[in-house]
Amino acid sequence: MGACSSRGKQQKLTSQPVSNSGSVEQQSATSSKALEYCDSVSLSNQMRNRPESSFLEDMVSKQQIHPESIEQLIQRIESKTEILLRCFTENTNSAMVIQRKMIDYYSDYYQPYISSANDTPQNKDWIRNQTCLLTIEVLIILNCLMDKNFDEETELWWTFEYYQRRFEKLPVVAVDNFKQIIQPIIYYLESLKVLICKSLPINIQNHKSIESSQALADQHLKRFYNGMILDLGKSAEEKKIN
Numbered sequence: 177m178g179a180c181s182s183r184g185k186q187q188k189l190t191s192q193p194v195s196n197s198g199s200v201e202q203q204s205a206t207s208s209k210a211l212e213y214c215d216s217v218s219l220s221n222q223m224r225n226r227p228e229s230s231f232l233e234d235m236v237s238k239q240q241i242h243p244e245s246i247e248q249l250i251q252r253i254e255s256k257t258e259i260l261l262r263c264f265t266e267n268t269n270s271a272m273v274i275q276r277k278m279i280d281y282y283s284d285y286y287q288p289y290i291s292s293a294n295d296t297p298q299n300k301d302w303i304r305n306q307t308c309l310l311t312i313e314v315l316i317i318l319n320c321l322m323d324k325n326f327d328e329e330t331e332l333w334w335t336f337e338y339y340q341r342r343f344e345k346l347p348v349v350a351v352d353n354f355k356q357i358i359q360p361i362i363y364y365l366e367s368l369k370v371l372i373c374k375s376l377p378i379n380i381q382n383h384k385s386i387e388s389s390q391a392l393a394d395q396h397l398k399r400f401y402n403g404m405i406l407d408l409g410k411s412a413e414e415k416k417i418n
Contacts, residue, residue, distance in 0.1 A: 206245035227333035
């Protein structure tokens with residue numbers, strides 16, 4: 177989904193299955209078609225209108241989206257920065273906080289954990305699947321939030337209620353000072369961090385980080401608008417010369 181999306185409120189939506197067949201081939205890599213589907217307008221619109229947690233869970237459990245593809249999904253999430261800024265809405269800052277938190281979790285916690293030999297294969301598989309599922313959801317969330325027509329009151333599907341069944345299997349954590357649109361994702365990430373740190377204590381002080389994800393979002397916005405001002409100034413000067 178590489179451009180600002182916009183849709184009419186009366187648009188009729190249909191879901192697009194990843195595979196046309198009922199059986200799912202067990203494979204070690206996700207097809208490019210399946211990855212594109214995760215990043216599609218049709219899937220984000222489906223979740224905005226008929227959110228079903230089990231639908232995405234089945235995609236992962238049946239390996240339509242293989243956990244080994246998490247890195248590719250993260251790359252797609254990371255590549256959203258420019259388009260999020262160009263499609264600036266009242267939700268852009270929230271989207272960039274979610275984006276940065278997901279990327280930080282992946283690089284600072286998930287990668288060291290998966291590369292270690294400190295936990296059982298069963299636990300690793302569970303955290304791998306949870307991370308894969310959440311990565312897909314974050315990608316969809318970013319596509320929702322870059323749409324200027326996104327209605328937080330009626331289309332905010334990633335709520336605590338949506339995650340309730342999955343949260344019951346996670347440690348309870350305290351999450352404060354985040355908007356409702358951000359809080360469930362932060363809670364999910366913090367809970368996964370707790371599980372990971374039980375088997376792999378990670379000294380976060382060794383990782384390069386900024387003071388907060390909100391500061392990073394503001395930094396991106398400032399750089400983007402400063403660039404726009406410079407471009408406008410150059411265009412004005414060129415017109416004077418001509």
